[in-house]
Amino acid sequence: MSIRVLSHPSLSELRAWLAGRGAPGADMAALEAQVREVLATVQAEGDAAVARYTARFDWPHAAAQTIRVPEADIASASIPEADAAAIAEAAAHIRAFHERQRQNSWFTHAPGAILGQLVLPVGRAGLYVPGGTGGNTPLISSLLMTAIPAQVAGVTSIAVATPPRPDGTVNPYLLATARMLGITEIYRMGSAWAIAALALGTESISAVDVIAGPGNIYVTTAKRLVAGIVGIDMIAGPSEIAILADASATAHYLAADMLSQAEHDPMASALLFTPDTSLARATAAELERQLDDLPRAELARKALADWGAIVLVPDLATGMEYINALAPEHVELAVADPWALVPLVRHAGAVFLGHTTPEPVGDYFAGPNHVLPTLGTARFAQALSVATFCKTTSLVATDPAYVARHGATIARLARLEGLEAHARSIESRFKE
Structure with a gap:
C-alpha cells in the first residue's frame, strides 16, 4: 500500500476528494426503501416482525417471547475480574466528566413577572449497541458512552438493543457492563428493526423518547427516518481523524494513531497535516511497517488507500485552517506547543493535545464522549452529552x-x- 501524499493542495481540491465519503451511493435509494419497509412491517406486526427479522439475519431460533434477555442472564454474566475492574474504572471517569455537564433549572424575576426554565430528562431512552464481529467484539465503550449520560440526565427508563450471536446469546461482557450500570432491559435485536421497535414500540417493547448509539448504514438510515417521531443523538458516518504535526512529533506515534481510525471501517479517513517533509516520509514508512502485523490490516489498508492522506502544508496555521474547514470527528495536535493552537480550533468533534494523548484515550477512558459528529457536521453539531437526554420547558407567571x-x-x-x-x-x- 502506498498512502497518497498531497503537496500543498487547495482546500477545494481536498474537499472535493473527501466529499465522496459522504455522498449517497447509487444504491442508497434502494437501501432507504428497504429500511422503510422494515419500519412499516414492525409498526404493523410488532414483536412477530422483530422476531422474524432476527431469525433471518442473526439468530435462527429467535421467537417473539425470547427477544428480551432474561434478567437472570444479566445477573449471572461472568467476566474476568481484571476486565471488570477496567470497565468500572472507565465508567467512573466517564460519569465524572458527564456530571459536569448537568444543567439546573433556573428562575429570574422581572417587575410583575417570574420567568424560568425547567431542565427535564426525557422519560425513556433507547440505546443501540453494535455486537461487533460475530457478536464477539461488543462495543462495551458505546454502552458506557450512551448509558452514563442518560443516567446523569435523570432518565429512569433505559432499554438497550444489541444483535444476538448465532446461538442467541449476548456477549457476557456487554451483559456484565449493563449490570454494572444497573440496566436490566436488554433486547436481542439489531439493525433497522431494532430502531423501529424502539421508536414505534411493539406489544412487549415500550416506545422510547430518544435513541442514541452508533450502528451500520441500516441503523443510521433507520435513525434518520424515525427522527421526529423520536429524538436521536446524531447521524454519524465512518470514523475520521485529522492530525496536525510538526517536527517534534514521532512518526511511530502518528502512524499508530492513523491506523487506530483506519481499522474501524473501509470508509474511515485518516489524514496527517504537516509542514515537515521528513516527518511525512517517515510516517508513510511507519504505516507500511505497522500494517504488517495488524490483525485488521486488510480493512485498514483499504481505508488508507481510499481515504487516507499525508498533506504537506506551508505552516501549522494553514494546517489548522484546513482542519477547521473539514470539521473532522477527531483532531490531534501533535505539536511542541498544542495549547497555543487551541484558540485556532473552530470545528472539531474532539481535540487531543500533545504527543502523549492518542485518540483512544478519549475513545475509552478519559471521560469525554466518543459519540461524535462526522462528515463535516462538527460545523454545527457536538458530541453526545447529558443534554442529548434532556429538554427544556419555559415557565412564565405574570x-x-x-x-x-x-x-x-x-x-x-x-x-x-x-x-x-x-x-x-x-x-x-x-x-x-
Whole structure:
C-alpha cells in the first residue's frame, strides 16, 4: 500500500476528494426503501416482525417471547475480574466528566413577572449497541458512552438493543457492563428493526423518547427516518481523524494513531497535516511497517488507500485552517506547543493535545464522549452529552399589574400579525 501524499493542495481540491465519503451511493435509494419497509412491517406486526427479522439475519431460533434477555442472564454474566475492574474504572471517569455537564433549572424575576426554565430528562431512552464481529467484539465503550449520560440526565427508563450471536446469546461482557450500570432491559435485536421497535414500540417493547448509539448504514438510515417521531443523538458516518504535526512529533506515534481510525471501517479517513517533509516520509514508512502485523490490516489498508492522506502544508496555521474547514470527528495536535493552537480550533468533534494523548484515550477512558459528529457536521453539531437526554420547558407567571402595564403593547404586536384572538385574550385581562 502506498498512502497518497498531497503537496500543498487547495482546500477545494481536498474537499472535493473527501466529499465522496459522504455522498449517497447509487444504491442508497434502494437501501432507504428497504429500511422503510422494515419500519412499516414492525409498526404493523410488532414483536412477530422483530422476531422474524432476527431469525433471518442473526439468530435462527429467535421467537417473539425470547427477544428480551432474561434478567437472570444479566445477573449471572461472568467476566474476568481484571476486565471488570477496567470497565468500572472507565465508567467512573466517564460519569465524572458527564456530571459536569448537568444543567439546573433556573428562575429570574422581572417587575410583575417570574420567568424560568425547567431542565427535564426525557422519560425513556433507547440505546443501540453494535455486537461487533460475530457478536464477539461488543462495543462495551458505546454502552458506557450512551448509558452514563442518560443516567446523569435523570432518565429512569433505559432499554438497550444489541444483535444476538448465532446461538442467541449476548456477549457476557456487554451483559456484565449493563449490570454494572444497573440496566436490566436488554433486547436481542439489531439493525433497522431494532430502531423501529424502539421508536414505534411493539406489544412487549415500550416506545422510547430518544435513541442514541452508533450502528451500520441500516441503523443510521433507520435513525434518520424515525427522527421526529423520536429524538436521536446524531447521524454519524465512518470514523475520521485529522492530525496536525510538526517536527517534534514521532512518526511511530502518528502512524499508530492513523491506523487506530483506519481499522474501524473501509470508509474511515485518516489524514496527517504537516509542514515537515521528513516527518511525512517517515510516517508513510511507519504505516507500511505497522500494517504488517495488524490483525485488521486488510480493512485498514483499504481505508488508507481510499481515504487516507499525508498533506504537506506551508505552516501549522494553514494546517489548522484546513482542519477547521473539514470539521473532522477527531483532531490531534501533535505539536511542541498544542495549547497555543487551541484558540485556532473552530470545528472539531474532539481535540487531543500533545504527543502523549492518542485518540483512544478519549475513545475509552478519559471521560469525554466518543459519540461524535462526522462528515463535516462538527460545523454545527457536538458530541453526545447529558443534554442529548434532556429538554427544556419555559415557565412564565405574570401578575395583573404586568398585564395592565404591557397589555396594549402585546395586543398591538398580535394585531400586526393579524391575530385578533391573541389581542383579545390580552385585552380581556387588562380591560376588565
